[in-house]
Amino acid sequence: MRERGFGVRRQTEVYTSGLAGRLPTVPVDPGRLERAARRKMGRRAFAYVVGGAGSESTIRENRAAFERWRIVPRVLRGVVGRDASVELFGRRLSYPLLLAPVGVLEVAHREADVAVARAAARLGVPFIFSSQASKTMEECAAAMGSAPRWFQLYWSESDELVESFVARAESCGCEVIVVTLDTIMLGWRPRDLDLGSLPFLRGMGIAQYTSDPVFRRSLAGPAGGASERPPVTPSTLRALLGLARRHPGGLLRNLRSGEPLAAVRRFVSTYSRTSLRWEDLAFLRERTRLPVLLKGILHPEDARIALEHGADGVIVSNHGGRQVDGEIAALDALPGVVEEVGGRAPVLFDSGIRGGADVFKALALGATAVCLGRPYVYGLALAGERGVAEVVENVLAEFDLTMGLAGCRSVAEISRDLLAPAATPPRGSRP
Ligand SMILES: Cc1cc2nc3c(=O)[nH]c(=O)nc-3n(C[C@H](O)[C@H](O)[C@H](O)COP(=O)(O)O)c2cc1C
Ligand SMILES: O=C(O)C(=O)c1ccccc1
Secondary structure, three states: OOOOOHHHHHHHHHHHHHHOOOOOOOOOOHHHHHHHHHHHOOHHHHHHHHOOOOOOHHHHHHHHHHHOEEEOOOOOOOOOOOEOOEEEOOEEEOOOEEEOOOOOHHHOOOOHHHHHHHHHHHHOOOEEEOOOOOOOHHHHHHOOOOOOEEEEEOOOOOHHHHHHHHHHHHHOOOOOEEEEOOOOOOOOOHHHHHOOOHHHHOOOOOHHHHOOHHHHHHHHOHHHOOOOOOOOOHHHHHHHHHHHHHOOOOHHHHHHHOHHHHHHHHHHHHOOOOOOOHHHHHHHHHHOOOOEEEEEEOOHHHHHHHHHOOOOEEEEOOHHHOOOOOOOOHHHHHHHHHHHHOOOOOEEEOOOOOOHHHHHHHHHOOOOEEEEOHHHHHHHHHHHHHHHHHHHHHHHHHHHHHHHHOOOOEHHHOOHHHEEEOOOOOOOOOO
């Protein structure tokens, strides 16, 4: 989509617009970006996005791990015409970057996933649709033309729902199914707990479910709970009003039918299957010809078992530190997984990518490509589609510059010997 050298032109553009007195729409510095989003977003919304499990030591560790590696550039290598493209599952991508699946994007912006889909399509960066999206995969796909998109699956208790999601993803033109394995239960998140965010979040991020024929059918029967009435307290009334407003079918009719509440209850009881085991992957394998990628792999042994069970690749990730407090930094887990996989399949990476130099380090440690998470959500909160596009462009521009300044003309040249361990342990690190 974008030609080579885009990053360099972009940097020139940034300076030129700076000279002309024009400022970027969203802060370029990741720390300032996060702080600007905090000021703009409601406190529950921001806490949900920024927050993590327990003491948030995993979030800090994700960043500290990047600081423990330093880049050792090579010079005089002729870096004109740099090519940052990579081939992934039969498609050549201009950059080794994707947008991570992020649920509940309506907390950041009214247009939510659709704004992200438009920005991603404009840049040719694949967008991984979340199972917990605020807009349906069909709406997002329609906003993307033929640009690349993938689908992330939370494996439901219901086999039929899993089948339906996968079939819908295929018809929407998704090219890869990503199965997230680290969130079979939601982590312990003190920020959300202390703010009492549950009623705020209830009923959000369930668009893929409420638009699904299998899910809707399951609401009709007695088990759907549509006939149950909650006790009416001010807080249930507020939650119900919010829910009814967010669901198609008119406020009053919705409230009378009890359907929104039933949908939430059904969602909570079916979105995830804690009994899932390796053997279950065969079910998915039999139902799709798309490549299947397992997200949330940290142990090298699990990477090996994943390939034995027919996975087409893995994503090394700790869910941005949102699931297990005290977990290994995703970047520290990367080399072990890369070694175990031994080039047999792509190894993607996320958790802690904040700028282009981070992309470079992850690639030097063996990642095939990386996923950007929270930063694009902050761009979305600040300026919708344009904000997302700017955040992504900034990461790409910095990556392109880092490549060139480190003496690399292609992604294949980003090798392990261009990194050295930091001589001193990291002091504070940027968020
Ligand atoms: C608000 C929020 C919601 C998320 N929702 C999902 C999701 O629905 N599915 C999923 O696989 N990962 C989800 N993730 C995890 C991201 O895909 C990714 O692993 C994580 O954001 C990477 O960490 P980073 O943002 O610190 O770089 C979510 C992350 C955040 C911050
Ligand atoms: O918050 C998350 O990180 C996430 O992945 C999720 C999981 C289930 C429901 C909503 C979000």
